[in-house]
Amino acid sequence: MRLLSMILLMFNIHSALANELLLRPLPAGGWSITQGAVD
Structure with a gap:
């Protein structure tokens, strides 16, 4: 839990980062997951 x-x-x-930097891909492990959720 x-x-x-x-x-x-x-x-x-990561969601907050995605909202701030949508056009700047970051080498973060959860970035692809966040991008998929945002899309």
Whole structure:
């Protein structure tokens, strides 16, 4: 349950980054996941 919370937190952070830098791809592990969710 704690791990899930950490994953959701990281997802929220990456989502915020995606909103700020939609045209700037970042070499982050969760970026592709976030992009797929945003699209």
